[in-house]
Amino acid sequence: MIIRLGYVSTAISLWDASPSKALTFARFGQLPEEVRYEKLLSVTYQNLLNTERMIHYNIAHDIPLYRFSSSIAPLATHPEVKWDFVTPFREKWLEIGALVKKHELRTSFHPNQYTLFTSPREEVTANAIIDMEYHYGMIEAMGLENNALINIHIGGAYGNKEETILRFHESFAKLPPHIKAITTLENDDKTYNSEETLKACKKEDVPFMFDYHHHMANLCEEPLEKLLPEGFATWERIGMKPKIHISSPKSEKAYRSHADYVDPDFILPLIHILRSIGQDIDFMIEAKEKDKAALKLVEDLTKIRGVKRIGGAVLEWK
Template structure:
């Protein structure tokens, strides 16, 4: 069983390399009209340059799994702006995509929690469609659609979980097939547990991203070994291995919040369980210390008897 590890957005330790620099609509509105577009282009170009620096860091450290920041383009989906962020920066998008392709990186996006299809409000569904289109266009501009995925949650229950799930399936029909093809669903820590998410994935033929921390926080009594093979099976029609999210509780009081680093004791039961399936998969580390947390966890796992470290960010067990 081979496991590759990755992290989210920011490489801790790189000086001034945030890929999420922004421009608020309030600030945008105060700018003279002729300066507005130039400012948007400048900040986006900066974010793309910083993303490139992060990718070079990843390449140097043999990190093949990475989640882009969803905030690469300020005001991309704002109804009063929604500007063309592709044409003027075509070269920059291509440069990132060339790195992804050449070094065979696995990349993804995780839109914010407002990107959901279970709401009874039409404007929420419309915003979700706009958000999914925005993320798809970025992957397309990078020519990273081969392995690039967009991961979301089902959403809220709105007082009636069954009705909300029905609405989710109904609203999802509005999503263009070419975008849906690059979508994954993740179990959450409060509402839709692994079985509910898995059932939705099987019904829609969507790969499921399993989040272990969310599973423990939300109905952890469900017999995970019984369902894990089914979760991994949802990836069978893709050309990539399953993906799992790993994080640790910040504390008993803030159990759902992510800690700075990953507790090996917390995640080891899952890793031992997954080993029984003998299935290669990738792990996305969701910790405050990002790449540093990832590298520390890889080191700790590599110290387990029977585990062999095969690169800076991958092990064989």
């Protein structure tokens, strides 16, 4: 079994490398009109440069998975600002995409919790579509339409799971087909559990993004030995290896919060199930220490008999 690992957004081992430098609408409004656009350009360009640094870091350390920041282009979806974040940087976007493709990195986006298709308010759904179009626009700018994915949660239950999931399917149908084609759905730690999310994935024909920590915080009746193979089958349409989100609890009291690093003992039961299934897998590490957590987990797992490190963040488990 081969396990590949990656991390989210920022390699904190690098100095001042955040690809999510912000420009708030309040600050934007305080600026003189003649410099507002230049400020948008300068912040976005810095985020693109830092994204490129992240890709080079991943290549140098042989880390095959990376989740892009959703905040590369500030205020791109704000109704009073919306601006063309692609044209001024077209060459830089394509350079980043070319690096990703050349080195066969697996990349993705994960919009925030406000990108919802379950709300009874039509404007929330409309904004969710705008946000998904923004993420797709970045993917398209990099030329990664056939490589990258956008992952979201189903969303809140609004006091009635059965009624809300029907509304989710109605709202999700409004998403443009080319965006839906690269969308995945992830199980939640409070509302829609793994079994419920997998059912929605099958109905929508989208891949199931299994989050192990969320699953342990919000258990379902179906055992993982049965659920995981069914979930992995949803990836067959897009021809990609299944991916799983990995983190461990900060504490028993703060069980849903992510710890700085991943506790190997927490995820070993999952790995044993994956070995019994015989499934190669990709792990997206969602720990607070990001790249450091991914590389430390590799080192921790390598200490186990039968585990061989065959890349910077790649393991072979015999």
